[in-house]
Structures are given as structure tokens and as C-alpha cells.
Amino acid sequence: MSPSEPKIYSDSYQLMLSLFHRTRAFPKFFRPTLGRQLEEAALDLLKKVRLAAVNKDGLRVTSLNVASERLDEIRILLQVSKDLKLLNIAGYGELSEITGEIGRQLGGFLRYEHRSEKSGSDSYGANCEFRQSV
Numbered sequence: 001m002s003p004s005e006p007k008i009y010s011d012s013y014q015l016m017l018s019l020f021h022r023t024r025a026f027p028k029f030f031r032p033t034l035g036r037q038l039e040e041a042a043l044d045l046l047k048k049v050r051l052a053a054v055n056k057d058g059l060r061v062t063s064l065n066v067a068s069e070r071l072d073e074i075r076i077l078l079q080v081s082k083d084l085k086l087l088n089i090a091g092y093g094e095l096s097e098i099t100g101e102i103g104r105q106l107g108g109f110l111r112y113e114h115r116s117e118k119s120g121s122d123s124y125g126a127n128c129e130f131r132q133s134v
Contacts, residue, residue, distance in 0.1 A: 005053075008105040012049045012067075015074070015098045016042040022095070026086050034086065038077045045070040045102075052109070061113045068106050075099055 019042045023035035048067035052060045078099070082092040 006049075008102060008109070009046070009049050009053060011098060011102050011105070012042075012046045015095070015102065016046050018095060018098065019074075022087060022091055026081075030081075030084070030086055034077060034081060034084075038074065038081070041070050041073045041077065045074065061110070061117075064106060064110050064113065068103075068110065071099060071103055071106065 016039075019038050023031065023038055026035045045067050048063045048070060052063035052067065055063060075096075078087065078092060078095055081087045082089070087095070
């Protein structure tokens with residue numbers, strides 16, 4: 001992981017690794033269903049965050065919106081996993097903390113993009129993490 005990567009990318013990467021480690025401990029019956037869906041949603045989230053980091057204009061907003069949808073999907077699947085006792089409370093709490101942080105970052109980037117669209121600006125400002133990492 002490069003230090004120049006945006007924090008949202010490193011957080012998404014950490015979430016993906018954490019989910020892969022935790023789903024390995026799911027009972028065999030749940031691994032191909034719930035475990036796989038969690039893993040695929042985490043991978044898709046990571047890919048969309050990366051696409052948003054390297055693209056501009058409408059594609060960036062589209063990638064951020066899809067990433068937000070994937071994050072919501074992960075949150076639902078985590079809740080189901082906790083309710084089925086596939087995740088303990090501590091594991092669920094850790095993953096919820098990471099998803100909360102990613103959600104705050106995604107929300108901030110989406111708000112920035114929407115403000116940029118309204119003002120006619122077509123690039124991030126100097127303080128934007130995506131701009132610095134590309």
C-alpha cells in the first residue's frame with residue numbers, strides 16, 4: 001500500500017482484508033452464500049473507490065455512487081452475519097467502525113463532487129485527497 005493512496009482507499013483495502021479473514025471462519029454452509037457476497041461486495045467497493053481516484057467528471061461520481069451502494073450492501077450483510085452469530089460482537093464492532101469511516105469519507109467526496117458540478121469546476125481542489133494521490 002503506497003503512502004500516496006487516499007485514506008478511503010486504504011480503509012477500503014483494510015475492510016476487504018478483514019472481511020476475507022473473518023469469512024474464512026464462517027461455517028461451511030454460509031461461506032458460499034453470505035461469505036462470498038461479503039467478499040465480492042468488499043472487492044467491488046475497493047475497485048470503485050480506485051476508479052473514482054483515477055477518473056474525472058461524471059465517471060468519478062458514478063464510481064462513488066456505486067461504492068456507496070456496495071458499502072450499504074456490506075453493512076446489511078454484516079448485520080445479518082452478526083444476527084446469525086457468524087460474527088462476534090467485537091468483530092462486528094470493528095467492521096462497523098471501518099464501514100462508518102468509509103461512509104463518512106464517501107459522503108464527503110460525493111458532497112464535494114455535487115458542489116463542483118453546481119459551480120462548474122471540473123477538478124478537485126488542492127486539499128482533495130484524490131487529487132493528491134493521482
